[in-house]
Amino acid sequence: MKELISLTMVGVAEATLPQSATGTHKIQPVLTWNELALDAVRTKRLGAFAAARLYAMVNVAMYDAVNGIRVARKRSRRDFALVPPDSAPHRANRRAAAAAAAHAVLSALYPDMTDVYNARLEEDLAALNPPPARVETGRQWGEKVGQQVVELRANDGSSPSETQPGDTAPGAYRADWGSAQYRNMEPFGVNDPNVYLSDGPPALDSAAYADAFNEVKTLGNAAIPDQEKDEIFNFWRAGGGSARPPGEWIKIALAVAPQQPLTSSSLSRTVRLFALLGMALGDSAATSAQSKFTYHFWRPATAIRNADTDGNLATEQDSNWTQRNGSIGGSPEHTSGQSTFARAGATILASFYRDDSVTFSFTGDNAIAGARTFDSFSAAATEAGRARIFAGIHFEFSNQAGQQAGRGVAQEILDTRLLKTRRGH
Template sequence: MKKIVLALVLILVGAGSSAPAAAEPRSDIVRVWNEFALAAVRATRATDADAARTYAMLNVAVYDAVNGLTGPARAHALIPGPGPRGADPQAAAVAAAHAVLVRLDPDRTAGYDTRLQADLAGLRPGHRRDAGVRWGREVADRVVASRADDGSAPVRSQPAGSGPGIFRAEWSGVQYRDVRPFAVADPAVYVPGPPPALDSLDYAAAFAEVALLGDAAIPAPDKLAIFQFWSVPAGTVQPAGEWVKIALARSHGLPLPASARLMALLTMTLADTTVATVGTKFTYRHWRPATAIREADTDGNPWTRPNPDWASRAGSIGGSPEYPSGHSSYSGAAAAVLAGFFCTDDVRFTHTTDTAPGGQARTYPSFSAAAAEAGRSRVFGGQHFEFSNQAGSAIGHDVATEVLATRLLKRTGPTHHGACPL
């Protein structure tokens, strides 16, 4: 029976965009409002941490609003049900999404209001719709209130450092190392041990690799294209947003409760991965390859050689400490959630990022293959060592493992504890 269910899910996921426009707007609700969130992140030039928090707040509110009216068959994310008997889950979902976004992004309220009215106009008027709207707004207000003191503000910075191995610039956003998690018990347990010692052979090997693969002076159009594809800096949807886009495409055809659950699992994981990633960066303050290569005569390693003129293929040093790679953390987390949710990693898909050169899509045989390329792109750009790619991927994977094993479980009967959450 499980194989039959999985096959049906994969058929639905693979249906892509060929479904007729007039199809019942079940998962379309989740897609449309997440696309609004993606647009808000682009418009506000949100940081990667703030972006991940926005996506999580939106999708937690939608999930809890829907879940509170459909049993609730599963555990809540932040706000417990039940909601009002007989209320419309679709009305609750759109009202919850709208209420979160107008609070987080008031400058675009007019557009959110227009979409809310259009969504509600497509539902049968009456008590069920009105009750759903009231419940969705209540859930959203409670989600926003619950995150008001989560530690994401005010913005704090770590001062510039000095000396061998230390990141040199001041960087902001370090308050996220103390942000209250959405789903995991303690993000600090995912802070790994330190990077390789500067005088070690492992460090020298990683140094040699990035000095070659990430060197702007060496033409490598394929490496440059991969870096650019996954670069997604401020003004884009950020790394977390690219995985939101991937998940939305894969969720096509799922019923509303399943689509809402997928996006809540994914975005809570991404937000909590931020906390462990920032905590690791803050703890070790590791220097970026550009500084390391230019000042290799100070690292005490007999196997490294300085190159004062070295420049990264990315064209910049990087705005935060090097260890670990945040792109790798987010990608490792998302790939693990998606593989867990769909009970397989081997889902072929095509994706176009906000920074894809020429808007050209890339195709991947699996979620993990895309995550691996995203991580390696940081080495190709000369912004990270490979050990930081590996550390970031491990952080994300481990956070995802806890979230899948402990959150949004069925209240009775078989749960999604373990490898397969269906």
């Protein structure tokens, strides 16, 4: 029988702590500090690509801090993500190192929230068993790793902001797009994100385009009430002030990890899972941004309101058509970033646990949506992609292209990064 993993509150870190971890013996830094990263994205109202970068940085820092100490102890060795383990201390508390590494990243990126992060780190360190010297050594090493991650990513192409101008030609995205720089962001795990560039949307006068056009025109129409589609759309909405689409997969991992034997009692395995996931989400942002910049395709609302210009006899203009989402969409349509993040996240999780069929529940950031239960990671990824058609802001071909890209990004990372090079976990 499948195990049901339930997460119905935003407060994952405290709600899912195993009983043995709630006392002074252990803390759960991966859970706690990912929750803080999610909250930073919400508070700062980051876009999806910036959010994915943050999740990757926090989790890469925690992984390299923990991994470095394991290497120093010669119990096992894995490839490092960004920071070589050569100078890691032998006698250091790994949980202190993980917490301090995440603290260093978040404090550097959001100094106005340092008081929150300082208080959390102080509480975490105080909960660890002595000897104090090992806790302090772990803290110092973790802080060093986190600072190095920030330095190494300081000029990674994610800034300064670059705007791609809008275009009024048939098939073109009309508004200016202010996050075009993310197409040039240095990858976290893959060799070249452009390998996963979409082949592009179908021609405007093609049957494939007309089929997708007419599907979203019906399914994404705000004027056609549909309770099920409304629920799915709202659950995956992830707009401004939320954890954003990549954050939904961090939340899924937070729900699953404490309940699965592989990760429930292993810091090393948990930190590796989240580092793999973070890198896949970060690199999904880069490949999605590249496709958006390259094809600069119009959103369904623009397409439907201007169907008299597309040269396709199978499409019909409706100048009053409105998408269920409310807003038209803040970036070029092709491909779907949500679909890319979703399939990347599902691929990492299914491969890591060697089982796609893990049943879990979690709550979307949109409070009115409530909790939803899925019987597999792939089912959640499929629904996340279709939610964008129900929202009226993506075509199905862009959902499928995003899913393909996310799968490819994740598989390359699984095949090439954070691999064991000596016996051990």
